Amino acid sequence: MQYQSQKVAIPYFVGAIVLFVAQILFGLIMGLQYVMGDFLFPEIPFNVARMVHTNALIVWLLMGFMGAAYYLVPEEAETELHSPFLAKLMFWVFFAAAGLTVAGYLLVPYSTLADITGNELLPTMGREFLEQPTITKIGIVVVALAFLYNLGMTILRGRKTAINLVLMIGLVGLAVLFLFSFYNPTNLVLDKFFWWWVVHLWVEGVWELILGSILAFVLIKVTGVDREIIEKWLYIIIAMAFISGIIGTGHHFFWIGTPEYWQWWGSIFSALEPIPFFMMTIFAFSMVKQRRRNHPNRVATLWALGASVMAFLGAGVWGFMHTLSPVNYYTHGSQLTAAHGHMAFYGAYVMIVLTIISYAMPLLRGRTAANSERQQTLEIWSFWLMTIAMTLITLFLTAAGILQVWLQRVLDSPLPFMAAQDQLTVFYWMREFAGVMFLIGLLLYIASFFVGDKEPEASVKTIA
Amino acid sequence: MTATTATIGCSSQSKYPSGDLAIWVFILAELLVFGIFFAVYAFARMNNVELFNEFQQHLDLNAALINTWALITSSYFVVRAVAAIKEGNSQLCVRWLLAAIAMGAVFLVVKSGEYAHHFGQGINLSTNSFYMFYLSLTFFHFMHVIMGMVILAAVAIKAHQGGYSASDNTGVHTGASYWHMVDLVWLILFPLVYVMR
Amino acid sequence: MSEAFTKSMARNIFYGGAFFFLLLFLALTFDTINALPKLDNRAALESPVGPQIAKGKHLWEVNNCIGCHTLLGEGAYFAPELGNVYKRYGSNLDAVKGRIKGLISLPAEGIPMRRMPRFKFTDEEIAALAEFLKYASEINTSGWPPNDQG
Incomplete structure (x- = not known):
C-alpha cells in the first residue's frame, strides 16, 4: 500500500464479506426448501430467501468492485484519492441501504414493502434481480455517482493507465446501464427486452471490463511482468468481450416475443463469448509463467489463476452448453440455467473480488507484502473447499437440469413441473450438501483473517 | 509509442504478417464471425432451397457486380498506397488512399440504393429467412466497409501530416490489411448470396 | 517486447470494436422495436x-x-x-x-x-x-x- 487513502477500501471489503455470508446462508435455506417444501413456511417463503440470496450477491460484488477501485485507482494514478471522506460516507450509505432493504424483505410482506417505499410513484419492483424498492435503486444511483465522481477526480489529477481507464469505462457503463432498471412498461416484451440491458450487459459486458482490469492489476503486482504486455492483453481481451458480448445479448431474445432473427444473431455471437474467457485463462497462466519474481502472497496468485479457470468453465463452457437456440429451446428456464449462473458468478466475479481482497487486505492491515504462512495455508484450504463445492453444486444442478428437461420437455407424455421436480430430489439433496461444504470453506476463509495474524509474514524463501 | 516504433520500424519491410499483429488477431476474429455466418447461411439455405432461390432473383445482380468491381479496385488502390509509402512518398500514398476511400463510397451509395429499394417494398428482417440472412449479412458487411473507410481515413490523415516514412509505415500496412479483409469477405459474400443457386 | 503488436493498436481495436458492435446492436434494437407490434x-x-x-x-x-x-x-x-x-x-x-x-x-x-x-x-x-x-x-x-x- 502506497497511499493512505487506499485504506477506505477496508470497510468495502469487510462489508462485502458480511453480505457474502448472508448470501450463502440464504442459499442454504433455499436449497433446503427445494427438498423440504414447507421449511420455514410461512415466515421465510422461497421468493424472499431468493431475493436476499441474489440481491446480497449483487450488492456485495458491487461493494467488492468499489473496494477494489478505491484500492487500485490511487495506486495506478499515483496520487491520493480525491475525497476519502466521501468514500467512507458512501460506504455507510450503501451498507445502510442494503441492510434496510434486506430487513424490509424479511420483516414485511413484499407488497407491504412496495407500499411503504412508494413503489406506486415509479413502479420498478418485482422484476428478477431488480427487486429492490425504487428508493433503494435511487440510493444506488446516488452512491454510484459519488463513487464515479471521486474516482474520476482522482484519475484526472494523476497518471492515466490503461487499467484505470478500462476500470472507469466498466464502472461508468455499469452505472449508465443500471438506469434501464427504472424503465418498466406494461408491455411485457418491452419490459423484458430492456431488463436484459441491465442484466446481460452488466455481467456479460461492462463487468468483464472490471474483471479484466482487476485481474490485470493483480497480475502486474504478483508477477512483475512488464505493464505494457499486461495492458495489451487487457485491451485485446475486453475487445473480444464486447465484440462477442454486445450482440450476444441476443441469446436472451429467443423466446420472449422478440423477432426470430435473434435466434441466429444471438446464437452466433454468444457462441463466441467463451473466447474472451479462454484468452483470460491463457493470459493469467502465461503471465504467471513469465513472472519475474516470486511474490510471497502465493494465495492471491492462486485466486487469480482460479478465477480465470472457473470463469472460463462457468461463463464460457457452461454458458456455451445451452446458448445455441435449438438447444436453448429445451433448456431455457431449467435447472441448467441455474447451474450456469452459479458457476459463472462464482468463477468470474466472486473469485475476482476475493482475488483483490486476498492481495490487498494484508497490505491494508499493515503487512509489507503478504499474510503469515499459517493464514495463507488456511486461505488455500478455503479456496479449494469453496471451488470444489461450487463445482459440485454446478454438476448436481446440471444433472438435475438434464433430467428435468428430459422429463418435462422431451418425453412423449411430458410430466407436469412438480411431478418432474419430485424426480430430482436426490440431486437437490446432493447440491445442499455441497452447499454446506461451501459454507465451511467460507468460514475457513473468514478464519484466515484472524488465525495466525500475529505470526510473521511469509517470505519467498519459505515457498517450496 | 510512436518514438519506439520509429526506432525499430526498419524491419517493417520484411515483416510477416504485414502490419500490427494486433490487427491480425482482430481480423481472425472477424473472419471467424463471418465464417460462422456463412456456414449458418449455407445450413439455412440447405433446409429451404426453393425459398432462397426464389428470393435471390429479386436481388439486383448488376448493383452487386458494380460493388464487386468497386471493392476490388479499391483494394488495388490500397496496394498502390502501400507501395507509395514504402518509397517514402507520403503525398502519393494519401492520394491512393483517398481514391480507395472514394471507391468505398461508391460501394456505400450503390448498396444504399439497393436497401432503399428493399425497404421501399416493406421488406425487413422479419419478412422471411432469406431476407433475414441477406439483410443481416450484407448490413454487417456494410458496417465493416464504413469501419474500413474510417480506418483508411485515419491513416490518410496521419500520412498527410507526414506521420509515416519509408522505414516506418506499420500503420499503413495495418489499415491496408483490414481493408483487404473487408474486400475478401465481400468476394465470398457476393457469390454466396447473389449468385450461387 | 515484440513491436509487432502495439498497445495503442490493441486499444484502438477495443474502442473501434466496442463502438462498432454497439452501433450494430442499436440498429438491431431499432428493427426489433419496429417489429414488436406484430409479436407482443x-x-x-x-x-x-x-x-x-x-x-x-x-x-x-x-x-x-x-x-x-x-x-x-x-x-x-x-x-x-x-x-x-x-x-x-x-x-x-x-x-x-x-x-x-x-x-x-x-x-x-x-x-x-x-x-x-x-x-x-x-x-x-x-x-x-x-x-x-x-x-x-x-x-x-x-x-x-x-x-x-x-
Whole structure:
C-alpha cells in the first residue's frame, strides 16, 4: 500500500464479506426448501430467501468492485484519492441501504414493502434481480455517482493507465446501464427486452471490463511482468468481450416475443463469448509463467489463476452448453440455467473480488507484502473447499437440469413441473450438501483473517 | 509509442504478417464471425432451397457486380498506397488512399440504393429467412466497409501530416490489411448470396 | 517486447470494436422495436381489458411472483412456468382463477410440500392476474415452450 487513502477500501471489503455470508446462508435455506417444501413456511417463503440470496450477491460484488477501485485507482494514478471522506460516507450509505432493504424483505410482506417505499410513484419492483424498492435503486444511483465522481477526480489529477481507464469505462457503463432498471412498461416484451440491458450487459459486458482490469492489476503486482504486455492483453481481451458480448445479448431474445432473427444473431455471437474467457485463462497462466519474481502472497496468485479457470468453465463452457437456440429451446428456464449462473458468478466475479481482497487486505492491515504462512495455508484450504463445492453444486444442478428437461420437455407424455421436480430430489439433496461444504470453506476463509495474524509474514524463501 | 516504433520500424519491410499483429488477431476474429455466418447461411439455405432461390432473383445482380468491381479496385488502390509509402512518398500514398476511400463510397451509395429499394417494398428482417440472412449479412458487411473507410481515413490523415516514412509505415500496412479483409469477405459474400443457386 | 503488436493498436481495436458492435446492436434494437407490434400482443393492452392486464402485471410485480415462478422462461425455477399457464388450463380464465384461489387458501400448517404464500387477493385482483397471464400466453414466443407443461 502506497497511499493512505487506499485504506477506505477496508470497510468495502469487510462489508462485502458480511453480505457474502448472508448470501450463502440464504442459499442454504433455499436449497433446503427445494427438498423440504414447507421449511420455514410461512415466515421465510422461497421468493424472499431468493431475493436476499441474489440481491446480497449483487450488492456485495458491487461493494467488492468499489473496494477494489478505491484500492487500485490511487495506486495506478499515483496520487491520493480525491475525497476519502466521501468514500467512507458512501460506504455507510450503501451498507445502510442494503441492510434496510434486506430487513424490509424479511420483516414485511413484499407488497407491504412496495407500499411503504412508494413503489406506486415509479413502479420498478418485482422484476428478477431488480427487486429492490425504487428508493433503494435511487440510493444506488446516488452512491454510484459519488463513487464515479471521486474516482474520476482522482484519475484526472494523476497518471492515466490503461487499467484505470478500462476500470472507469466498466464502472461508468455499469452505472449508465443500471438506469434501464427504472424503465418498466406494461408491455411485457418491452419490459423484458430492456431488463436484459441491465442484466446481460452488466455481467456479460461492462463487468468483464472490471474483471479484466482487476485481474490485470493483480497480475502486474504478483508477477512483475512488464505493464505494457499486461495492458495489451487487457485491451485485446475486453475487445473480444464486447465484440462477442454486445450482440450476444441476443441469446436472451429467443423466446420472449422478440423477432426470430435473434435466434441466429444471438446464437452466433454468444457462441463466441467463451473466447474472451479462454484468452483470460491463457493470459493469467502465461503471465504467471513469465513472472519475474516470486511474490510471497502465493494465495492471491492462486485466486487469480482460479478465477480465470472457473470463469472460463462457468461463463464460457457452461454458458456455451445451452446458448445455441435449438438447444436453448429445451433448456431455457431449467435447472441448467441455474447451474450456469452459479458457476459463472462464482468463477468470474466472486473469485475476482476475493482475488483483490486476498492481495490487498494484508497490505491494508499493515503487512509489507503478504499474510503469515499459517493464514495463507488456511486461505488455500478455503479456496479449494469453496471451488470444489461450487463445482459440485454446478454438476448436481446440471444433472438435475438434464433430467428435468428430459422429463418435462422431451418425453412423449411430458410430466407436469412438480411431478418432474419430485424426480430430482436426490440431486437437490446432493447440491445442499455441497452447499454446506461451501459454507465451511467460507468460514475457513473468514478464519484466515484472524488465525495466525500475529505470526510473521511469509517470505519467498519459505515457498517450496 | 510512436518514438519506439520509429526506432525499430526498419524491419517493417520484411515483416510477416504485414502490419500490427494486433490487427491480425482482430481480423481472425472477424473472419471467424463471418465464417460462422456463412456456414449458418449455407445450413439455412440447405433446409429451404426453393425459398432462397426464389428470393435471390429479386436481388439486383448488376448493383452487386458494380460493388464487386468497386471493392476490388479499391483494394488495388490500397496496394498502390502501400507501395507509395514504402518509397517514402507520403503525398502519393494519401492520394491512393483517398481514391480507395472514394471507391468505398461508391460501394456505400450503390448498396444504399439497393436497401432503399428493399425497404421501399416493406421488406425487413422479419419478412422471411432469406431476407433475414441477406439483410443481416450484407448490413454487417456494410458496417465493416464504413469501419474500413474510417480506418483508411485515419491513416490518410496521419500520412498527410507526414506521420509515416519509408522505414516506418506499420500503420499503413495495418489499415491496408483490414481493408483487404473487408474486400475478401465481400468476394465470398457476393457469390454466396447473389449468385450461387 | 515484440513491436509487432502495439498497445495503442490493441486499444484502438477495443474502442473501434466496442463502438462498432454497439452501433450494430442499436440498429438491431431499432428493427426489433419496429417489429414488436406484430409479436407482443399489444392489441390486448389496447383492448377493454387493457387496464386489467396492467393491474395484473402490477400485482405480479408487487407480490414478487418471479421469485418462485418463471414467466416466458425467466425467473426462479422453484415453481411452474406461468407464461403458458392459461393454455395449460385449457385456455379457460375461470380455471386459472380457481387454481390461484385454491393455492392461496390452503391451510398454513401441515402441508409438507412447496407452498405458495397465502396472498390475500380479492376476486378482482385474481381476475386481473388471470387476464395478465392470458395476455402473456398470447405473446408470440416462437413456439416456446416445447409443450404445455412449460
